[in-house]
Amino acid sequence: MREAMEFDVVIVGAGPAGLSAACRLMQLAAERNRPLEVCVVEKGSEVGAHILSGAVFESRALDELFPDWKERGAPLNTPVVTDEVYLLKDAEQAVKLPDALLPRSLHNTGNHIVSLGNLVRWLGEQAEALGVQIFPGFAAAEVIYDDDGRVKGVATGDMGLAADGSQKDGYMPGMELHARYTLFAEGCRGHLGKQLSRRYGLARNADPQHYGLGIKELWDIDPALHRPGLVIHGSGWPLERDTGGGFFLYHGDNHQVAVGLIVDLNYANPYLSPFDEFQRLKHHPVLRQYLEGGKRVAxxxxxxxxxxxxxxxxxxxxGGLLLGCDAGTLNVAKIKGSHTAMKSGMLAAETVFAALGEEVSDAAWSQRWKAAFEDSWLYEELYRSRNFGPALHRFGTLAGGAFNYLEQNLLAGRLPITLHDRHFDHARLRPAADFEPIVYPKPDGRLSYDKSASVFLSNTNHEENQPCHLVLKDDALPLNKHLPLYAEPAQRYCPAGVYEVLGTEQGKPRLQINAQNCLHCKTCDIKDPSQNIVWVTPEGGGGPNYPNM
Structure with a gap:
């Protein structure tokens, strides 16, 4: 029998959306002199441990939440001073695009280069100072419903289970956290958010969600090469023409740069490895000029x-709301989602706080949220950029970029048509027989590295003797279908070497799942061509421990 704790509001996920919601709730409680019990449960070992983003940060939502954020010491230390955008033609050549030809949304004047992990840690400090109870190291593993089918909270996962499900010494059952309203801010592809969407049919009128895999490294570079405030974006090589995505390189503080590649997960070639594409990308002169001689630190x-x-x-x-990237509020036209996630959390807090003081029917609750959302700058911003991603998917980088320039710069997103992409990303994968295997260069240990050395830098750790959190619906499917048809793409799309096919040389292939390496990126849950892999929460506190990503 699980014990239960009662709160006014439970929030799942201590990211930008969840912590902004918690802070705003307590601000309102203080303004109205109304006691409020707010709990945030976070699966990472500490607040910020699982946070990873570029990140160029727009402070619009933060300005509203804490107008005095500078005085409070928010870690926004590096304002953007220069934008550069490149089209990489091949392994050596690039074209720098003039500012006048860029969509307005790609200009970053007034923004800051930040570690989102450190910003989230700071938000956690503000939340606790306001009286929020934050429980890091506890994963929300299950949604709890009342007899009427309304969400009444979550249950944290059991601690101390062995791989076979038996109880080890020190076993501790999960705890139920009950609340009038539960806010889900798990980040992209939240596993409870998926369940809620299916149960309530939340996505029935929406296009399929689309995803990219973002891979990032932090480098200490030669101080003589460091240009604080320089933001570089680009696309093209090494990705194939029918594979979308782009790279970034941001000069932050402390002589560090953040470098990364985002690969759209609607790619067709099962031989493509996003990790290896990123490793060879760093050899291009546009990036190499800054990284050469530096040290990779994360x-x-x-x-x-x-x-x-x-x-x-x-x-x-x-009984609740999906917030931030759990719902998909990222603005792809700006390549930014932190400010939109924060605003969704703030809107949720205001809607919930008003509802706590009265009896509100489910229909009225939904209408209240819809009215608050559609009356906000968040709705307006997302609506005006609605065609940006579909244009790139349908027309490609060049033609789609031209379309976006015209719509964003000349029409401010008010074109009276809406483009759609109604294909699921995983369904775009084509048979391996349609492609030649990609032979990637071996890592040189100076600019490019292998997966094992990379995972080591992520500080990833899981208790090995626990139930595997990467669940196969059909254990036979990877070898019986995916291996002959797609050359088992999991061994390439995973950026952490979790999935390996062993024994092929002996004619006895088997799939090995190295769950202890998992970065919680959710790519396997998204890209598996049969949707056979289900990511569920491991034991709380497991996963990466990013210091300042």
Whole structure:
């Protein structure tokens, strides 16, 4: 029998959306002199441990939440001073695009280069100072419903289970956290958010969500090469023409740069390895000029929900809301989702706080949220960028870029048509027989590295003797179908070497799942061609421990 704790509001996930919601709730409680019990449960070992983003940060939502954020010491230390955008033609050549030809949304004047992990840690400090109870190291593993089918909270996962499900010494059952309203801010492809969407049909009127895999490294570079405030974006080589995506290189503080590649997960070639594409990308002169002679100090990866406005589900359901990247509020036109996630959390807090003081029917709850959302700058921003992603998917980088320039710069997103991409990303994968295997260069240990060395830098750790959190619906499918048809793409799309096919030389192939390497990026849950892999929460506290990503 699990014990239960009662709160006014439970929030799942201590990221930008969840912590902004918690802070705003307590601000309102203080303004109205109304006691409020707010709990945030976080699966990472500490607040910020699982946070990974580029990141160029727009402070619009933060300005509203904490107008005095500078005085409070928010870690926004490096304002953007220069934007550069490149089209890489091949392994040596590049074209620098003039500012006048870029969509307005790609200009970053007034923004800051940040570690989102450190910003989230700071938000956690503000939340605790306001009286929020934060429980890191506890994974929300199950949604709890009342007899009427309304969400009444979550249960944290059991601690101390062996791989076979038996109880080890020190076993501790999960705890139920009950609340009037539960806010789900798990990040992209939240496993509870998926369940809620299916149960309540939240995505029935939306386009399929679209995703990218973002892979990032932090480098200490030669101080003589460091240009604080320089933001570089680009696309093209090494990705194939029918594979979308782009790279970034941001000059932050402390003589560090953040470098990364985002690969759209609607790619067709099963031989493509996003990790290896990123490793060879760093050899291009546009990036090499800064990285050469430097030291790689951190590595990580995370999927990104980039379907935008057209892929937004209904965010409200009986007893709660989906927030931030759990719903897909990232603005792909800006390549930014932190400020939109924060605003979704703030809107949720205001809607919930008003509802706590009265009896509100499920229908009225949904209408209240819809009215608050559609009356916000968040809705307007996402609506105006609704065609950006579909244009790139349908027309390609050059033609899609031209379309976006015209719509964003000349029409401010008000074109009276809406483009759609109604194909699921995993369904775009084609048979291996349609392609030649890609032979990637061996890592040189100076600019490029292998997966094992990279995972080491992510500080990833899981208790090995626990139930595997990467669940196969059909254990036979990877070898009976995916290996002959797609050359088992999991061994390449995973950026952490979790999936390996062993024994092929002996004619006895077997799939090995190295779950202890998992970065919680969710790519396997997204890209598996049969949707056979289900990511569930491991024991709380497991996963990466990013210091300042």
């Amino acid at each position: 590595y990580g990866a995370r999927a990104i929900a980039k379907g935008g406005y057209n892929a937004l589900p209904e965010m409200a359901f009986p």
